[in-house]
Amino acid sequence: MATLFLDLTPLRASRGFRVVFVARTVSLFGIGLAQVALPVQVFGLTGSSAQVGLVSLAMAIALLCGTLLGGVLADRGDRRTLIVRARTLAIAAGVVLLVNAAVPSPSLGALYLADVVNGFSGGLSSTVLMAVSPTLVGRAHLPAAGALMTLTTQVGMIVSPSVGGLLIAGPGLTATYGIAVAAAVITAVTLRALPSLPPASGSAEQRHPVHAMAEGLRYVVRTPVVLGLMVIDLFPMLLAMPNALFPAVAAERFGGDPAVTGLFFTAPAIGAMIAALTSGWTGSLRRPGWVLFGAIALWGLGVLGFGLSSVVWLAVVLLAVSGFGDAVSEILRRALIQSATPDELQGRVSSLWLSQATVGSAAGNTVAGFAGRFLGTGVTLVAGGALCVAGALATTLSTRGLRAARTDATLES
Numbered sequence: 351m352a353t354l355f356l357d358l359t360p361l362r363a364s365r366g367f368r369v370v371f372v373a374r375t376v377s378l379f380g381i382g383l384a385q386v387a388l389p390v391q392v393f394g395l396t397g398s399s400a401q402v403g404l405v406s407l408a409m410a411i412a413l414l415c416g417t418l419l420g421g422v423l424a425d426r427g428d429r430r431t432l433i434v435r436a437r438t439l440a441i442a443a444g445v446v447l448l449v450n451a452a453v454p455s456p457s458l459g460a461l462y463l464a465d466v467v468n469g470f471s472g473g474l475s476s477t478v479l480m481a482v483s484p485t486l487v488g489r490a491h492l493p494a495a496g497a498l499m500t501l502t503t504q505v506g507m508i509v510s511p512s513v514g515g516l517l518i519a520g521p522g523l524t525a526t527y528g529i530a531v532a533a534a535v536i537t538a539v540t541l542r543a544l545p546s547l548p549p550a551s552g553s554a555e556q557r558h559p560v561h562a563m564a565e566g567l568r569y570v571v572r573t574p575v576v577l578g579l580m581v582i583d584l585f586p587m588l589l590a591m592p593n594a595l596f597p598a599v600a601a602e603r604f605g606g607d608p609a610v611t612g613l614f615f616t617a618p619a620i621g622a623m624i625a626a627l628t629s630g631w632t633g634s635l636r637r638p639g640w641v642l643f644g645a646i647a648l649w650g651l652g653v654l655g656f657g658l659s660s661v662v663w664l665a666v667v668l669l670a671v672s673g674f675g676d677a678v679s680e681i682l683r684r685a686l687i688q689s690a691t692p693d694e695l696q697g698r699v700s701s702l703w704l705s706q707a708t709v710g711s712a713a714g715n716t717v718a719g720f721a722g723r724f725l726g727t728g729v730t731l732v733a734g735g736a737l738c739v740a741g742a743l744a745t746t747l748s749t750r751g752l753r754a755a756r757t758d759a760t761l762e763s
Contacts, residue, residue, distance in 0.1 A: 354631060355627065355628060356498070356501065356626060356628070356630060357630045358498075359491055360495045362493050366482075366486040366544055367495060369540060369543045370486065370541075371498055371502065372540055373437075373536075373540040374479065374499065374502050375438065375502045376537050376540065377440075377475075377537040378535050379506055379513075379533055380444070380532070380537070381440075381506070381529075381530070382507070382509070382511060382577075383402060383530040384444065384526075384527065385511075385514075385534070386510065386511050386518065387447075387517075387523050387530070388405065388461060388465055390523070391404065391451065391523055392405050392458070395456060395461075396458065401656075405462060405465055408462055408465060408469070408574045410469065410708065410712060411469065412473070413470070413708055414473065414475065414705055414708055414709065415470060416470035416472060416473025416474045417474075417476065417477050417701050418473075418701050418705055420432070420477035420701055421481075421659055421697045421699070422475070422563055422697065422700075423478075423482075423697070424478045424481045424701075425694055426562075427547050427548065428547060429481060429547040429548070429697075430544040431512055432478050432480075433474075433478045433541050434538055434542055435718065436478070437471065437534060437537050438472065438538050439474075440468055440471040440472070440475075440538075441534045441535055442467065442518070443463075443464040444527065444530050444531035445531060446464040446465070447464045448465075448524065448528055448530075450464070451523040471491035474703075476516040476704055477697060477700050477701045480688070480696075480700040480703075480704065481500075481697040481700045482547050482696075483495050484688050484689075490690070492636075492684070492688050492689055493629070493632040493681055493685040494629075494630075496632075496681040496682075496684040496685050498626075499684070500680055501623065501626035501627065503622075504619050504626060504677070507619045508616065508620070508623065517529065533755070534604040537601050539761060549693055549694050549696070549697065553655040555700045557624070559627035562698065565699075566695055566698025566699050566701070566702060569695055569698075573751075574749055574751035575639075575686065575755050576687060576690050577749075578751060579642075579687055579703075580644065580706060580743060580748075581745050582683075582741075582746065583703075583707070583710070585738045585741035585745070586646050586650060586738050587706075587711055587714045589718055589738045589741070590650050590672070590714070590734050591614070591714030592653050592716055593715050593718070594716070594718045594722070595727050595730065595760035596614040597611055597722065598722055598727050599727050602727060603665075607714065611660055613662070614666070614669060618670065618672055620673065621669070621670030621671060622677035623677075624674060625674040625675075625677035625678050625681075629678070629681055631752050632678065632682060638685070638755055638756070639686070639746060639755040640746065640753060642678075642679060642686070642746075643743060643745075645675045645740050646738065647675070647738075647743070648672070648675030649672050649675065649676050649679060649738065650733070650738030651671075651672075651735060652669060652671040652674075652675060653668075653734060653735035654672075654731065654732050654739075655668040655671075655735075656669055656672065656731055656735075657729075657731025657732040657735065659735075684703075686705055686755050688700075689755075703761070718734065721734070
């Protein structure tokens with residue numbers, strides 16, 4: 351039973367990881383508050399859902415740019431300095447949101463500016479935090495560290511929106527942004543306690559950023575296990591992302607009840623949190639590549655079952671199963687990629703993986719939305735789930751390095 355529950359070894363053994371864990375938890379809470387408040391304010395100013403979508407798009411583009419640049423910078427100099435500067439930039443963005451909410455006539459342009467800066471700083475810091483994990487915890491504890499990071503993400507997804515909604519309805523937007531700024535300040539101050547974290551060598555230091563990123567891309571393409579991890583991740587992201595179809599499924603099968611739609615959005619996060627809390631076994635796997643396939647298959651089968659379900663409780667359970675598989679998949683993919691990547695390339699390879707996740711999730715929801723319109727929600731969900739399982743199986747069978755992958759040492763291609 352001891353191997354079932356969340357492994358806390360990284361927190362006990364590494365002071366640096368404790369710092370990162372606390373800082374990330376506080377940071378995600380503050381970011382979650384801002385992500386709820388900002389679209390509410392944009393819609394209140396404009397009355398336009400299109401403007402809300404454009405603000406989100408601008409943030410996503412900035413997040414992608416920050417992620418890619420963060421990968422290069424993380425392999426050039428001290429990673430601690432870069433993380434602190436990125437979170438300090440987030441403080442500046444938060445202050446803009448706070449002041450803008452407090453003035454009599456808030457500016458839409460200021461909201462765009464702050465959201466872009468927030469997205470850019472978030473991309474920078476996320477990439478660097480992923481790059482420093484092997485240094486802070488050691489390769490043997492990467493699955494446990496990944497599970498702890500996944501837990502902070504899921505808690506943030508569940509807690510922040512709820513608290514944000516209560517704050518906006520109560521004290522208002524200014525107080526919500528004020529708490530978000532306080533969280534950003536606490537995060538930056540906490541991260542200053544990290545030791546110096548230079549990369550193993552300055553392989554990217556003298557290169558043009560484009561050439562440095564190309565070096566990271568060549569490593570991904572030439573290393574079978576890393577390439578296999580990138581490819582296998584495409585199938586669930588592009589084919590088994592049902593979020594865009596939640597309102598339609600609720601309307602078609604469950605009378606359009608907003609509470610049901612809310613349950614659909616919450617269920618995967620609950621399943622993912624359960625996976626993180628019971629993830630102790632992920633650190634002692636002899637064949638994590640095959641378990642990764644099983645997790646992605648569980649993800650796809652959960653979506654397939656959701657597409658067939660006509661009972662609310664069963665639909666919610668199947669989405670939670672899908673979220674469970676998603677979280678286990680993320681824990682293993684993160685650990686395997688970090689284990690297979692030398693320290694001097696951690697930043698760039700991490701940025702490519704995180705960029706794929708950012709773009710892939712958005713593309714997957716777009717595919718689901720259009721396919722649902724032309725094929726119907728049921729066909730889209732069932733076919734997407736089945737193709738996700740088939741694609742993951744084909745990738746596992748065709749990639750020997752992925753089948754034989756380990757998380758406790760750097761892999762040789």
